[in-house]
Amino acid sequence: MRALTLSLFLVSGNLSVARAQTAGTDGGVVGPEPCTSSDECAARHGRGSVCQEGLCQPYQDATDLFIAVGLSEPSEVPPQPFKPFLSILPVVGSNPTQGVLAGVAVILGIYLGDPKTTTISNVSANILYTTKNQFLSGINSVLMLENNEWQLQGDWRFLIFNQDTFGLGTGPTPVSTGFTPGASTGFTLNGFGTTSAIEGAQPMDLNLLRIRENFLKKAWLDSFYIGPGFSFDRYYAIHDKLLDLSASPPVVTSHYAYSKALGFNPAQYNISGVSLNLLWDSRDSTINPYRGHYGSISYQWNPTWLGSAKDSSVLTLEYRGYFGLDPAIPRNLIAVWFLAQTTVTGQLPYLGLPAIGWDAKNRTGRGYVQGRFRGTAELGGVVFANVSTFSSAPVSYLGFFNQGSNLFDHLRPAGGVGLRFMMSRQSRTNITLDFTVADKTFGLYFGAGEAF
Numbered sequence: 172m173r174a175l176t177l178s179l180f181l182v183s184g185n186l187s188v189a190r191a192q193t194a195g196t197d198g199g200v201v202g203p204e205p206c207t208s209s210d211e212c213a214a215r216h217g218r219g220s221v222c223q224e225g226l227c228q229p230y231q232d233a234t235d236l237f238i239a240v241g242l243s244e245p246s247e248v249p250p251q252p253f254k255p256f257l258s259i260l261p262v263v264g265s266n267p268t269q270g271v272l273a274g275v276a277v278i279l280g281i282y283l284g285d286p287k288t289t290t291i292s293n294v295s296a297n298i299l300y301t302t303k304n305q306f307l308s309g310i311n312s313v314l315m316l317e318n319n320e321w322q323l324q325g326d327w328r329f330l331i332f333n334q335d336t337f338g339l340g341t342g343p344t345p346v347s348t349g350f351t352p353g354a355s356t357g358f359t360l361n362g363f364g365t366t367s368a369i370e371g372a373q374p375m376d377l378n379l380l381r382i383r384e385n386f387l388k389k390a391w392l393d394s395f396y397i398g399p400g401f402s403f404d405r406y407y408a409i410h411d412k413l414l415d416l417s418a419s420p421p422v423v424t425s426h427y428a429y430s431k432a433l434g435f436n437p438a439q440y441n442i443s444g445v446s447l448n449l450l451w452d453s454r455d456s457t458i459n460p461y462r463g464h465y466g467s468i469s470y471q472w473n474p475t476w477l478g479s480a481k482d483s484s485v486l487t488l489e490y491r492g493y494f495g496l497d498p499a500i501p502r503n504l505i506a507v508w509f510l511a512q513t514t515v516t517g518q519l520p521y522l523g524l525p526a527i528g529w530d531a532k533n534r535t536g537r538g539y540v541q542g543r544f545r546g547t548a549e550l551g552g553v554v555f556a557n558v559s560t561f562s563s564a565p566v567s568y569l570g571f572f573n574q575g576s577n578l579f580d581h582l583r584p585a586g587g588v589g590l591r592f593m594m595s596r597q598s599r600t601n602i603t604l605d606f607t608v609a610d611k612t613f614g615l616y617f618g619a620g621e622a623f
Contacts, residue, residue: 203226203227203228204226204227205225205226205227206222206225206226206227207222207225208222208498209221209222209498209499210498211227212227212228212498213495213498213501215227217455217462217463218455218461218462218493218495218498218501218504219455219461219462219501220501221498221499221500221501222499230461230500230501230502231596231597232502232593232596233596234593234596235593235594235595235596236592236593236594236602237594237595238596249286250282250286250291250597251282251286252282252283252284252285252286252289253281253282253283254281254282255279255280255281256279256280256281256595256597256598256600257277257278257279258277258278258279258594258595258600258619259275259276259277259278260275260276260278260594260602260619261273261274261275261276262274262275262276262297262299262617262618263617264615264616264617265615266615266616267539267540267541267609267612268334268528268540268541268542269299269301269302269303269305269307270301270302270303271301271302272299272300272301272302272305272307273299273300273301274297274298274299274300274307275297275298276295276296276297276618276619277294277295277296277297278293278294278295278594278600278619279293279294279295280292280293280458280595280597280598280599280600281293281294283314283315283316283317284315284316284317284318284319285317285318288317288318288319289315289316289317289318289319290315290319290454290455290456290457291315291456291457291458291598292312292313292314292315292457293312293313293457293458293598294310294311294312294314295310295311295312295619296308296309296310296311297309303333304333305330305331305332305333306329306330306331306332307328307330307332308328308329308330309326309327309328309329309330309381310325310326310327310328311325311326311327311531311532312324312325312326313325313457315457319389319393320388320389321386321387321388321389322385322387322389322396322450322452323384323385323386323387324383324384324385324387324400325383325384325385326381326383326384326531327381327382327383328379328380328381329379329380329381330377330378330379331378332376332377332378332379333374333375333376333377334374334375334377334540334541334542335372335373335374335375335540335542335543336372336373336374336375336424336425336426336521336542336545337371337372337373337425337543337544337545338373338425338545339425339429339524339545339546339547372540373411373412373413373424373425373426374412374413375409375410375411375412375424375426376408376409376410376412377406377407377408377409377410377522378406378407378408379404379405379406379522380403380404380405380407381403381404381405382401382402382403383400383401383402383403384400384401385398385399385400385446385448385469386398386399386400387448387450393453394451394452394453395449395450395451396448396449396450396451396452397447397448397449397450398448399445399446399447399448400445400446400447400448400469400471401444401445401446402442402443402444402445402446402471402473403441403442403443403478404441404442404443404523405439405440405441406439406440406441406520406522406523407438407439408438408439409426409437409438409439409522410438411424411426411427411437414427425521426521426522429521430520430521433481433518434481435480435481435518435520435521436480440480440520440522440523441478441479441480442473442479442480442483442519442520442523443473443477443478443479444471444472444473444474444477444479444483444484444485445471445472445477446469446470446471446472447469447470448467448468448469449467449468449469450465450466450467450468451464451465451466451467452464452465452466453465454491454493456599458598458599458600458621459599459600459601459621460491460493460506460621461493461495461501461502461504462493462495462501462504463492463493464490464491464492464493465489465490465491465492466489466490466491467487467488467489467490468486468487468488469486469487469488469489470484470485470486470487470515471484471485471486471487472484473485473517473519480520481517481518481519481520482516482517483514483516483517483518483519484514484515484516484517485512485513485514485515485519486512486513486515487510487511487512488509488510488511488512489508489509489510489511490507490508490509491506491507491508491509492506492507493505493506494506494507508551509550509551510530510535510549510550510551511548511549511550511551512525512548512549513525513547513548513549514547514548519547521545522542524545524546524547525545525546525547525548525549526541526542526543526544526545526546526549527539527541527542527543527544527545527549527551528540528541528542528543529541529542535551536551539609539610539612540612590603590604590605591603591604592604594619600619601619601621602617602618602619603616603617603618603619603621604616604617
C-alpha cells in the first residue's frame with residue numbers, strides 16, 4: 172500500500188518599505204563601496220545590496236512597528252556580534268486544527284560571529300493554549316556559527332494534542348474508510364471480520380514529544396554543508412474516539428486498522444533515528460532571505476535498537492530559491508519552495524507518515540486541518556511573490572492559492588490573503604497574519620518570520 176500526498180501553493184502580492192544602511196554579501200555585512208546604481212551593487216554583492224548616496228549599502232526598511240509607534244528610534248549603527256534582536260509578542264489566532272488559540276511567542280535574531288562573515292541566526296519559541304484544550308509548545312532554531320563554519324538546526328516540541336484524521340491519500344471523503352485507501356465501504360481485518368465504514372473525520376487524542384537536531388559542517392564553496400542528525404518522536408496517550416470494537420459490526424478507525432495490520436501498538440510508538448544530511452545554503456538570512464538558494468537531501472534511518480517501534484528509513488528532499496524582481500528594492504522577489512518525502516524501507520507508524528502541516532514550521536497545507544492529507548509519500552510546492560507598492564509603511568499585503576492532489580487526480584484548492592508587519596527592520600523579522608479558505612474550512616494564522 173502506498174499513498175501520495177501533494178500540496179501546491181501559489182503566493183503573490185506584498186506591500187513594503189525601502190531604506191538602505193551598510194553594505195552586504197552572502198553570509199555577512201561588509202563596508203560601503205562607491206556605486207552609481209543598485210544594479211551595480213547587486214552584481215558585486217548580490218541582491219540585498221543597494222546604491223544610496225553613492226555607496227553600496229544593504230537594503231533595510233525605513234521603519235518598523237517599534238519605530239512607527241514611538242518605542243524606538245531608527246538606528247544607523249551596523250549590527251554587532253552577539254547582540255540579540257529580541258521580540259516578545261502575544262499570539263491570537265484561529266484555524267481548523269486548533270480552533271481559537273492564544274499564547275506568547277518569542278523571536279530572537281543574533282549574529283554568532285563577525286557580521287561581515289556570518290549570517291544571522293534565529294530562534295523562535297512559543298507556548299499556546301487553544302479552545303480545543305490543546306497545549307502547544309516548541310522551539311525552532313537555525314544557528315550559524317562564526318564564519319558560517321557550522322549550521323545547527325533544531326526542532327523541539329511538546330504537544331498535548333487532538334486532531335481529526337481522514338485515512339491515507341487525498342481522494343474524496345472518506346479518504347480511507349479503515350485501512351484500504353479510497354475504499355467507500357467496510358473492510359476485512361483479521362480478528363474483527365468485516366468492519367463498519369467511517370464517513371469523514373476520525374477524531375483522536377495524542378501527545379507528542381519531538382527532539383530533532385542536525386549538526387552541519389561547511390565543507391565546500393562557503394555554501395555546502397554535510398553532517399549527521401538525530402531525531403526522536405514519541406507519540407503516546409493515543410486515543411481513537413470513534414473506535415468501537417464491541418459494536419456490530421465493529422467500528423475500526425484508519426489509525427487502529429493500520430497499526431494492527433502492520434504490528435504497531437495503537438496506543439503509543441516511537442520513531443528514533445540518525446540521519447545523514449547534505450545541504451547547500453547560500454541565503455543571506457535565516458529569517459527573511461532576499462537572495463540565495465537552500466537545497467537539502469536527508470536520509471534518516473530509524474532502527475529498533477535506537478528505540479523505534481519498527482525499522483524504517485525516510486528520504487527527504489527540499490529546495491527553496493529566492494529570485495529578485497527589482498535590484499533597488501530587494502524584498503521584491505519571487506521565492507519557490509519544494510518539499511518531497513517518502514519512506515524508503517520498512518514501515519512508519521500512522522502518525523509518523525508524511526502529512527500536511529507537520530513540516531518544521533507547520534506551513535504546508537494551510538487552510539486545511541493539520542494532517543488532513545497523509546500518506547507514505549508527500550510532494551509539495553510553494554511559489555511566493557513579494558511586490559512592493561508603498562514606500563513608507565511597514566505593512567505588506569499577501570495573497571496566495573493552494574491546491575493538492577493524490578497522484579494528480581484529486582485537486583484540493585485553497586486560497587487566502589494576509590498582512591506582513593515589519594517588526595524588526597535590522598533582523599528582518601515580520602509579524603504575519605494570514606487568512607485562508609479551503610474546502611469547507613478556513614483559518615486565521617498569526618506568526619513571525621516568513622513562510623519559508
